[in-house]
Amino acid sequence: MDPSPAMSRAPIQVERFLDRLPIPRRIVPYGTKKGVKLYRVRAAEFTARLHSQLPAARLWGYDRQYPGPVFEALQGEPIEVEWENGLPQRHLFQVDRRIHGAMAPVPEVRMVPHLHGARTESESDGLPEKWFTPGESRRYSYPNEQRAATLWYHDHALGITRLNVYAGLSGFYLLRDREEMGMDLPKDDYEIPLLLQDRTVDASGVLLYLPTHEDGKELPPGQWGPEFFGNLPVVNGAIAPYLEVEPRPYRFRVLNGANARFFELTFNLGRDASHPSLVDFQQIGTDGGLLPAPASLNRLLLGPAERADIVVDFSRHAGRTLTLQNSAWAPYPGWTMFNIRPQPVPELMQFRVSLPVRPNRAAVNVKPVAFARLDEKASVRTRDFVLSERVDGFGRSLGVRIDGKGYDDPVSETVKLGTVETWRFINTTDDAHPMHLHLVQFQILHRRTFDTLAFPRVLQFVGNPRPPAANEAGWKDTAIVRPNEVLSILVPFEGYAGRYVFHCHMLEHEDNDMMRPYVVVR
Template sequence: MNRRRFLGIGAAVVGAGAVGAVAVPSAARLLAEGRPGRLLPSQLDLPAPFQVDLPVPAVLKPVRTDATTDYYEITQQLARLEILPGLRTEAWTYGGTFPGPTVVARSGRQVAVHHRNELPVPSVVHLHGGHTPAASDGYPIDLVLPVGSNASAMAEAGGMPGMEHHAEASPGSTVVGDRTYTYPGTQRAATLWYHDHRMGYTGPGVWRGLAGFHLLHDDEEAALPLPRGERDIPLMLADRSFAEDGSFRYPAADADGPGVTTDYMNGVLGDVILVNGAPWPRLTVDRARYRLRFLNASNARLYRLELDPQPSGGDALVQIGGDGGLLESPIGHDALEVAPAERFDVVVDFARYEPGTSVRLVNRFGSDRAAEVMRFDVSTRTVSDDSAVPDRLSTIERLDPGAAVTTRTFSFKRSRSDGWTINNQPYQPGRALARPALGTTEIWRFFTDLHHPVHLHLDHFQVLSRNGKDPGPYDAGWKDTVDLRPAEAVEVLVRFTDYRGTYMLHCHNLEHEDMAMMADFVVE
């Protein structure tokens, strides 16, 4: 497939063109590789682990408030950050930091975030897990062009380099310089995150730094005796690779187009594990309970997180919440399997360790340096801890399968001719694969050939079954991303509420997403 056809096919099929421009690895080879992704090695000597302190992203302050709404401003900008000790890395950032600043919101209060794009590339912002009107959901061609761009001239010339396909794309909305995203806050407390969602370029956008936390609180959560304050810590896990000069290394298919080179079509894995933007950090903790909000913000890497050593008696990681907020009751785990975009809120009681113990957080799915994540150093000082994990956390409405008005099936597969597809179709903006009615409940059945974390915009869902059996150990509560292993089928129940419009269903392996594994659905 030549570049001319790549830019014009189906008005805007980014991924299909990128896949068609290179040879597609065989299914046998991808299956033989097991878990998704291919390692992109760094080109410099990596620092020793556990040498830097864990940073915690700053909380963004509103620029003003009124009776209903908190107003925030974020400038998307280039920044040179010291990620690896002694080196500077140019990053694409929200507000000059990676991760971006944390937005802390309250359920029932509206949040308006004004984004200004001072990057050299267009951007789109998606609040992942947000229950959001379509106009603020971050549809992948709702572009914010860089400040000073001439939208009319770019359209006449075919757009910015690599963005020619947007000139005729529909139903996207393009603005120059600024866009305000409005989030009503009509959902329960949860660990959300925001990230770039530009069609064909989400992978490099997130890889270069465009990600941040958005934490939502409510009265139900506040009434519980869970750890809080400095013992409530968001942890963004993200693997990256670096060039010899300290810059981010990423295997783009070409300098100005979407997609990756052939060897990395199944996802890009880095050999440096960053936690909140720091390589293999350490954190001194009291002998007390901590709430750890794990977010997998990696492009493709899976994690199986364990504490080493495990505390006596097991259940080291007590899960209290997931993508969509609190569970009904806590679930004890010895390990957590976390796919890209999933969140797990857990409580760890470091009082179960002797003073002075060093506890490593390890990734059993990783090898070599990617097997280490961070280290907790248990303090020798005596502290008080009045926190607890109640046996009952929340009441969750159980969706009724009998109320479902229809069952829809979505096949996530690699096509030899079209790359990564849903229902054998590469992504095309404006082509809806489903049109659910507002207020109805449906069963959506996802099945896969290889490994795909499936993400649904607008509404959280409940996992109904996995391969015709009960949900898995990590499927509890409200979810917005569900991890599907090769040849799996998962059924979920979803009720479409509040907002009509066009939304997205896609794989959250970002290289799969960029290379066409997305679909529109329209709530009518």
């Protein structure tokens, strides 16, 4: 069957809050070898309904499910995963052969899984150029030596990451440790992963990938575009679902797995966003694990690839309905170029507090977490990275770059294992960018506004540095840098020597060409 002829079909809307939230199943090992648990995961094409009112869609998924199965791992217990490429020879979507990594004679269908947020050897990192084709497999080792965290895995194949992830190749990896397990936190049925994405489908249920220029102009089928925003919210593979809950605390592992959309989340008891009655919740963890102390919030911003570990207490809301809403502009943080306003997705899912409370209801008790703030004085070097966009004669994007370099340009950053460095991302573009580093977890030092008229002649700051918000004051592997802003992070290079990458996690940007390699040496 041919790939979807993107621009020939019209996107549709469907009735929201009609279907139950799917809960991804847990994967179990098929055996052990010298005490190491062994897993096998096969990526394959399958069909499934994204909504009960739609026919089944063709999707790609790990173990033929979307999202993929949930890994549960324990700190200090390494595992090995055999990743098998069981995908067809033709892609679900047309591949743009003009961008790096996808040019002929490279095969159309390739995959390479990346465990996002994990500290692994380079050979198991899922480097984008280490793809493999249908019928091939790779065995990766995950040492699980870091602290408990909400990690996730997704495809990372060079030049087609946006297409493979959009087709369905992503899933959760929950790493636990004894500190986290010793806390009184909601667990089992009361700990639920939430993968937030956006998708576009037509009346026959076909998944459509329809990127555009920044001005909203449609692109020819198969051509790369700098923006993609689906018109339908998808949570755990279902369009605008609902979840029945008990009036008690729940723990949600929230992941922004969208290609490019930011989510600014609220839990609203009101009828809609124009009648807000927001419910407070506790964020207890971020990308790299538990925060030093819980942060009390009623609004949560997540860029693509960011995670939040939150506790929502429904105890006082029996018989009521809360709607998970999104107020983030797309593109984020929002601009009025050509007066274009992409289709928002203001309502993601519902929580219906309709179940009776079961026995053994435990109180939530988040104990203080051992946490050491990095000292800026320990940094041995500061590196600056300028984020800039190339445009054509009409002002339309030809791709976004870091320091004007593409992924295939020679390595320019070599760091020493065991040292701490300061990395500064200088954003000269109109978009906010979620910047992600492989191998490491880092701490946000601060953000500062800079004078764009004086730059690049001089980097001149305006106003005082802004420290991270309470819910960002932990370990991170992805952080947002807004337009006209410098994001400064402290990065301890721990774990392994070898080749790794850093990039924007807006997948359209990553694919063309906002990604660079770096090398760790001993």
